[in-house]
Every structure is written in structure tokens, then in C-alpha cells.
Amino acid sequence: MREITYKEAIREALREELLRDERVFLLGEDIGVYGGAFGVTLGLVEEFGEERIKDTPISEAAIIGAATGAALMGMRPVAEIMFSDFITLGMDQLVNQAAKIRYMFGGKAKVPLVVRTPLGSGTGAAAQHSQSLENWFVHVPGLKVVMPSNAYDAKGLLKSAIRDDNPVVFFEHKLLYNTKGLVPEEEYLIPLGQADIKRQGKHITIIATGIMVSRSLEAAHILSKEGVEVEVVDPRTLVPLDKETIINSVKKTGRALVVHEGCQRGGFGGEIVGLLCESEAFYYLDAPIWRVAGKNIPIPYNRRLESAAVPQVQDIVAAVRRLVA
Amino acid sequence: MPFVMTMPKLGMTMEEGTIHKWWKNVGEEVRQGEILLEILTDKVNMEVEAPVSGILKEIKAQEGEVVKVEEPIALILLPDEKQEEAFNLEPQKAKEEIEPQKVKEEKVKATPAARYIAQQAGIDLREVQGSGPAGEIRKKDVEDFISDRGAMEVDLVPLTGVRKVIADKMLASYTSIPHVTLVTEAKASELVNLWIKLKPIVEQIASTKLSFTSLLAYFLIKVLSKYPYINARLEGDSIKRYKEVNLGIAVDTPEGLLVPVIKKADRMGLGELAKAIEEKVYKAREGRLIPEDLTGGTFTLSNLGMFDIDFFTPIINKPEVGILGVGRIREFSGQKWLTLSLSFDHRALDGGPAARFLKALKEVLEDPIKVII
Numbered sequence: 001m002r003e004i005t006y007k008e009a010i011r012e013a014l015r016e017e018l019l020r021d022e023r024v025f026l027l028g029e030d031i032g033v034y035g036g037a038f039g040v041t042l043g044l045v046e047e048f049g050e051e052r053i054k055d056t057p058i059s060e061a062a063i064i065g066a067a068t069g070a071a072l073m074g075m076r077p078v079a080e081i082m083f084s085d086f087i088t089l090g091m092d093q094l095v096n097q098a099a100k101i102r103y104m105f106g107g108k109a110k111v112p113l114v115v116r117t118p119l120g121s122g123t124g125a126a127a128q129h130s131q132s133l134e135n136w137f138v139h140v141p142g143l144k145v146v147m148p149s150n151a152y153d154a155k156g157l158l159k160s161a162i163r164d165d166n167p168v169v170f171f172e173h174k175l176l177y178n179t180k181g182l183v184p185e186e187e188y189l190i191p192l193g194q195a196d197i198k199r200q201g202k203h204i205t206i207i208a209t210g211i212m213v214s215r216s217l218e219a220a221h222i223l224s225k226e227g228v229e230v231e232v233v234d235p236r237t238l239v240p241l242d243k244e245t246i247i248n249s250v251k252k253t254g255r256a257l258v259v260h261e262g263c264q265r266g267g268f269g270g271e272i273v274g275l276l277c278e279s280e281a282f283y284y285l286d287a288p289i290w291r292v293a294g295k296n297i298p299i300p301y302n303r304r305l306e307s308a309a310v311p312q313v314q315d316i317v318a319a320v321r322r323l324v325a
Numbered sequence: 326m327p328f329v330m331t332m333p334k335l336g337m338t339m340e341e342g343t344i345h346k347w348w349k350n351v352g353e354e355v356r357q358g359e360i361l362l363e364i365l366t367d368k369v370n371m372e373v374e375a376p377v378s379g380i381l382k383e384i385k386a387q388e389g390e391v392v393k394v395e396e397p398i399a400l401i402l403l404p405d406e407k408q409e410e411a412f413n414l415e416p417q418k419a420k421e422e423i424e425p426q427k428v429k430e431e432k433v434k435a436t437p438a439a440r441y442i443a444q445q446a447g448i449d450l451r452e453v454q455g456s457g458p459a460g461e462i463r464k465k466d467v468e469d470f471i472s473d474r475g476a477m478e479v480d481l482v483p484l485t486g487v488r489k490v491i492a493d494k495m496l497a498s499y500t501s502i503p504h505v506t507l508v509t510e511a512k513a514s515e516l517v518n519l520w521i522k523l524k525p526i527v528e529q530i531a532s533t534k535l536s537f538t539s540l541l542a543y544f545l546i547k548v549l550s551k552y553p554y555i556n557a558r559l560e561g562d563s564i565k566r567y568k569e570v571n572l573g574i575a576v577d578t579p580e581g582l583l584v585p586v587i588k589k590a591d592r593m594g595l596g597e598l599a600k601a602i603e604e605k606v607y608k609a610r611e612g613r614l615i616p617e618d619l620t621g622g623t624f625t626l627s628n629l630g631m632f633d634i635d636f637f638t639p640i641i642n643k644p645e646v647g648i649l650g651v652g653r654i655r656e657f658s659g660q661k662w663l664t665l666s667l668s669f670d671h672r673a674l675d676g677g678p679a680a681r682f683l684k685a686l687k688e689v690l691e692d693p694i695k696v697i698i
Contacts, residue, residue: 254464285436286437322458
């Protein structure tokens with residue numbers, strides 16, 4: 001199988017869906033000739049033209065609002081928000097309009113909209129360009145939230161997101177864009193709401209999202225040399241959530257650690273801990289459930305402080321060591 | 326004011342009692358005459374009735390606690406106080422907080438998995454040692470506990486109730502009294518013949534069974550009344566010697582060893598004595614003795630002959646100073662023989678006097694007719 005980058009996998013998914021369905025179009029800031037701030041849409045305007053690859057004014061409210069309107073009129077827009085931090089400017093359109101319309105019209109209207117947007121720290125872009133705000137959208141009924149951790153998942157999940165009749169917020173991690181992974185040339189889809197066990201283990205389950213999946217796998221590799229077999233579960237979509245896979249894994253291992261980049265306070269980890277405590281997995285727990293997550297601070301500009309603000313491989317290793325001690 | 330219920334004095338000699346079991350919980354209604362709790366005194370369980378009707382407001386003495394007679398054990402809220410109490414809830418609470426906390430049963434720290442397995446296996450987590458970082462019990466600890474238990478089946482009997490009383494008394498006696506045991510053999514042919522002759526007579530006249538123990542007791546009492554230095558009690562700084570014999574009889578019961586006392590036994594004829602012993606033994610085995618039945622002894626007789634025991638070294642029933650152990654009857658040299666072992670408190674008397682008493686007893690048992698003299 002060939003190896004391509006996460007960014008290329010996303011571009012392939014967009015291209016395939018643009019070719020497959022003429023209702024699909026892209027809109028966002030500098031996504032045309034410039035190819036997007038991270039180069040994801042590079043070359044697409046040449047192939048599909050400005051009608052389907054639309055550069056927009058610098059207005060997130062306009063991007064999401066227009067996309068919502070187009071979706072209601074039967075199109076399948078894929079909007080790009082250059083940094084997920086800027087999604088705040090389109091929040092009303094996304095949360096109060098896109099997420100609500102299908103419910104408020106009793107199912108008569110649907111909003112097949114995808115908002116693609118990069119999140120995460122690690123690029124030295126400071127507090128306004130480095131956040132991981134995924135859990136805000138997990139909290140809003142009516143939105144689906146997808147967070148791929150590798151190239152293969154990114155492509156399969158994005159294609160499913162574009163074909164979904166509901167608004168989907170699709171979070172891409174900046175540091176993953178140039179990471180390579182095995183992606184088949186033939187078409188495939190990954191359904192939303194299906195977790196993936198990235199590594200099998202028997203001593204502890206790590207539930208990790210986004211870039212924390214690869215860091216957890218690295219930690220698992222280190223720990224395996226100490227005889228600790230870590231199972232790494234990647235939910236892949238936070239909404240809908242594949243509860244069964246997570247619960248079954250923890251029932252098997254009896255221990256759980258949740259790892260995510262977003263701030264621990266009010267973060268997705270709390271949701272997983274709650275899920276496990278309310279489930280049958282509770283009776284199999286042989287240690288407290290811990291979270292390794294972002295510090296409750298704005299991401300610092302200083303590189304050292306930036307890396308200290310979010311979980312690193314050693315933080316995960318240390319937490320696991322204490323939980324299995 | 327709520328009614329203050331105190332530890333009742335259930336017998337002349339009772340100075341303290343152990344709360345054995347509360348039949349009611351705090352907050353429950355109690356009616357006068359209804360059984361409220363059980364008290365343990367000198368190995369006897371006594372049911373205690375509620376002295377008044379009302380609501381059990383507070384238990385001041387928990388199960389297992391030893392309380393002196395007349396000391397408070399519970400508060401009972403009288404019917405006309407119920408209303409008033411409702412308004413006074415606040416200050417009442419504040420008061421409770423000031424009171425020093427009694428030792429509470431500590432909650433067990435265990436993981437959910439450990440709890441689940443323990444529950445499935447019917448294991449009390451309080452018995453399991455935790456190995457977790459915070460001392461918590463983990464799954465493995467319970468599994469280890471189960472496999473250890475499998476290796477050696479243990480039937481855990483808590484040291485409570487009569488067992489606890491016996492344990493405490495034996496330890497106190499054995500560790501505080503310098504025991505000396507003298508052993509001798511007595512010819513028993515005459516005694517056995519006499520027993521065989523007397524059995525139907527006693528049965529006819531006194532309409533009671535004459536056990537060999539009762540016959541032995543009869544002769545023992547006769548000798549004891551002539552040897553007050555061993556028919557005695559050592560209490561505090563004084564030795565109390567008695568002419569009157571209150572003879573304790575060691576009885577093996579389902580609950581454990583009990584020693585009912587035959588009071589003023591020296592005034593009884595053989596029939597009367599046999600009847601008294603028969604009655605006390607029966608009551609002991611049925612668990613129907615009252616505290617009075619178990620106190621005030623001046624000497625104790627323990628017969629294990631029926632279990633084919635040759636001889637043994639009995640432990641003195643404190644504060645008495647002597648106890649006679651009787652073994653089985655054996656036949657050799659054309660004679661029947663009986664082994665007598667006398668344990669005495671060397672603080673109260675010395676070897677010479679104790680030996681003289683045992684010799685006198687031996688002579689009477691060998692030739693029972695001497696008792697007439």
C-alpha cells in the first residue's frame with residue numbers, strides 16, 4: 001500500500017467527493033489559488049474552477065452562514081475555517097442555526113454541512129492560534145464532531161462526513177498534516193461513530209483523541225519494554241461516540257487513562273470518565289480513572305512552555321506507570 | 326428530658342455487664358415490657374425489657390461494650406417529648422458534634438473490581454489486605470485472598486459472647502494464679518459398689534438420677550467442710566475461708582464451659598444434692614441459667630472420667646483457690662482406681678495443707694463409710 005500524508009489524504013477525500021457529487025463545493029479563506037493556509041486544497045481550484053472552490057472574504061460568520069444556507073438549499077458545502085480558534089466568529093451560525101434547524105423544522109430541513117478546521121498547539125502560534133476547542137461542539141446537540149488521528153482515518157471519515165446529512169465539525173491537527181500513513185488507492189469509507197483500537201493490550205486502556213493517539217502509541221511502545229501492555233482506543237468521532245468499544249476495552253483491562261490536548265477542565269476526558277463510571281465497566285475498574293490533558297491555561301508562545309502546556313509522551317508514560325503500579 | 330436507661334443489676338454479685346445485642350435501632354419505637362437488648366454477665370445471656378414506652382433516642386453503649394451497673398446505656402424519648410424534640414433538633418446536633426467520636430468502623434478502601442469479586446465470592450473486604458498505592462484493596466488482593474483461603478479452609482469464629490467471657494476468665498486465672506496440681510490415685514471399688522447400690526434407692530426416694538459426679542460431689546463436700554483453707558476465695562488482699570460449701574460443677578454445654586454453683590451444698594442430703602446438680606446441669610445445657618447460678622462458688626469439681634481421660638490439670642475458677650479434677654475409673658491389680666488431680670492457688674495455701682486435704686478426700690473415697698465418722 002502506498003504512503004501519503006494526512007494533508008494529501010484529506011485533499012484526496014475532497015477531490016473524490018467533488019468528482020462524485022456535483023452538489024459538493026468548498027468555501028473558505030485563501031483556499032483557491034493559495035491552496036489554503038496549510039495547503040490542503042492546493043490544486044483543486046485548477047481542477048474544479050472558482051465556482052466550486054470559492055475564496056471568501058475574511059468573515060467566519062459569512063463562511064458558515066453561507067454554507068448553512070447552501071446546505072439548506074440542497075448543496076453539500078465543505079467550509080474551511082483557517083484556524084479553529086476563529087470559529088468563535090461563526091459560532092452563532094454554527095451553534096444557533098446549523099445545529100438547530102433540522103430539529104426545529106421537525107426533520108423537514110436538513111443541513112449537510114462540513115466545517116473543516118485545524119486545531120492544536122505545537123507550531124509556536126501562541127494562544128489565539130493553538131487551541132483545542134473540540135469539546136465545545138461535543139456539548140452542542142445537533143452537531144457531529146470528528147477528530148481523525150492519521151491519514152487513513154482522515155480520508156475515510158471526511159468522505160463519510162461530506163455524505164452525512166447533518167452538520168459535522170471536522171477537526172484536523174496541524175502537526176499531523178505532514179505525517180505519513182498507509183492509505184489504499186481504492187475508495188473506502190469509515191462510518192461516523194466507530195472507534196478504532198489502534199493497539200491491543202491487556203493492562204490498561206488509553207482513550208486518546210487527535211494527535212494524542214500517536215503520542216499514546218509511542219508511550220505504549222516504551223511501556224511494552226517494561227512488560228506493560230497498553231491498549232490504545234481512538235474514538236475517531238467524539239459525536240456520535242462509540243461507547244461500546246471503549247467500555248468493552250476497559251472491562252478487559254480494568255484500568256483507564258484518557259488523554260487529550262484540550263484543557264482538562266471541562267474537556268472531553270470528563271465525558272469519558274463519566275461514561276465509564278456509569279457503565280458496566282465500573283465494576284471492572286481496578287484503579288481510579290485518570291486524565292492526562294492540557295493545562296488549564298492559554299497556550300504560551302514560548303516553545304518550552306507550549307510543550308509543557310499539553311501532554312507529551314513522557315507524561316503519558318508516567319501516568320500509566322502509576323496506574324498499573 | 327428523655328428517660329435514662331441504665332445497666333440493670335441482674336444479680337446480687339453483678340457489678341458490670343456486657344452489651345450483647347441491641348434488639349432495636351435508634352429511632353425505633355419501643356414498648357414497655359418489650360425486649361430491648363441482651364446483656365451478658367458471667368457467661369449468661371439475659372434479655373432486658375424496655376422499662377418505659379417511647380422512642381429509642383440514643384444508644385450509649387454499643388454491642389460488646391462493658392458497662393458498670395447503674396451506668397447509662399440508652400436514652401428513651403417519652404411519648405410527650407416527641408413533639409418537643411422536633412423543635413430542639415438544632416442544638417441537639419451541635420452537642421453531638423462536640424462529643425468525642427467513638428471509634429467508628431472504618432470504611433474499606435477498595436477498587437470497584439475488587440468489590441465486585443469480593444461480593445461474588447462472599448468475602449468480607451475487611452479481612453483482605455490491600456496492596457494498592459493508597460493502601461486500597463485491588464482485584465489481585467481479593468484473588469490472592471480467595472486462593473489462600475482455598476488452600477486452608479478456615480472457619481472464623483469471632484471471640485464474642487460466652488466464648489469471650491471464658492477466654493478472658495481463663496487467661497486471667499492462668500496468668501495471675503500460681504497453679505500447683507497434685508495428683509493421686511484412689512481405690513474406687515467400694516465407691517463404685519456403693520454407687521450401684523444407691524442409684525435405685527435415690528431414684529425411688531428422691532425421684533432423681535444419681536450420677537457418679539453427684540456421688541463424688543457428696544463426699545467432696547463432706548471433706549471440704551472440714552478443710553476451710555481450701556474451701557475459700559482469694560479476693561483482693563484477703564483469703565476468705567468458708568465453712569459453708571458452695572460447690573461449682575463444671576458442665577460441658579453447646580455454648581462452652583459453664584460452672585453452675587450449688588449453694589449451701591453442705592446442708593444437703595444425697596438425694597437433694599443429686600437433684601440440685603441434675604437441675605443445674607440441665608439448665609446449663611439449655612442456656613437457662615441466670616447470673617446468680619454462676620457466682621459465689623467456694624470450690625469447683627470437674628469430672629472428665631466419662632470421656633476416658635486418665636487425669637488432667639484443671640484451671641482454677643478464680644477467685645476460688647482450689648479445683649478438683651476427676652479422671653476415669655481404671656481396673657488393675659484386682660482393684661478399681663480413680664485419679665484425682667487437685668489444682669490450688671499457691672498464694673492462698675501451700676503444698677502440705679493441700680496434700681493433706683487431698684489425702685483426706687482419697688481416704689473417704691476409698692472407704693466411704695468413714696464419712697459417717
